[in-house]
Amino acid sequence: MNIRTERLLLRPLDLSDAPEIQRLAGDRDVASTTRDIPHPYEDGAAETWINSCRGKTAAGELVIFAITLQKDGSFLGAIGLDLDANRAEAELSYWVGKPFWNQGYATEAAKAVLRHGLVETGLDRVYAAHFSRNPASGRVMQKAGMLHEGFLKGHTEKWGKFEDLELYGVMRERFLGGSSG
Ligand SMILES: CC(C)(COP(=O)(O)OP(=O)(O)OC[C@H]1O[C@@H](n2cnc3c(N)ncnc32)[C@H](O)[C@@H]1OP(=O)(O)O)[C@@H](O)C(=O)NCCC(=O)NCCS
Secondary structure: OEOOOOOEEEEOOHHHHHHHHHHOOOOOOHHHOOOOOOOOOOOOHHHHOOOHHHHEEEEEOOEEEEEEOOOOOOOEEEEEEOOOOOEEEEEEEEEEOOOHHHOEEEEEEEEHHHHHHHOOOOOOEEEEEEEEOOOOHHHHHHHHEEEEEEEEEEEEEOOOOOEEEEEEEHHHHHHHHOOOO
């Protein structure tokens, strides 16, 4: 399915996105603050990732979108919801290619995907985490309406270092304008 926002078209990933994924996610500065993007980003890795996303989507475990610009179709990045086994909660994650940073795109996409998950899909809660050394992602979570819920010291190993994590979450009632968390 597709989601349109003011400037973006969020659409399913396509195998033809692989070269742009390899180019943009292949930037060390994009990989460095994610849990899972490898570096270097080898030939074939994007195709493998797209196919694994398709399998998880078919199994009802993942909702994922390519972030593209409406005006010219440019591929900017990706955003997804990993559903918990109970299918009532999901983890939000995203990345945007470096040439497109600081133009509000991640925030615009995150707001739309939160709405999709919490309102259209009926999830009870969406949560997310970012490395403490990546405050830009914290801003995205805050601007999208998520609450800072906690901090985990040295919780995730990335490239041989233990990273501190900031935890965010939002429940459906709060997202819809209530106050219950
Ligand atoms: C994190 C990321 C998704 C942000 O994407 P983006 O499209 O640039 O985000 P937005 O433009 O919507 O918002 C960025 C915000 O961070 C702020 N910001 C940028 N660099 C910052 C820094 N070093 N310190 C504090 N805030 C910073 C921007 O000013 C902006 O906030 P503002 O609107 O209040 O001014 C992007 O940098 C990225 O993909 N990084 C690599 C992958 C990654 O970290 N993914 C998230 C993993 S949790």
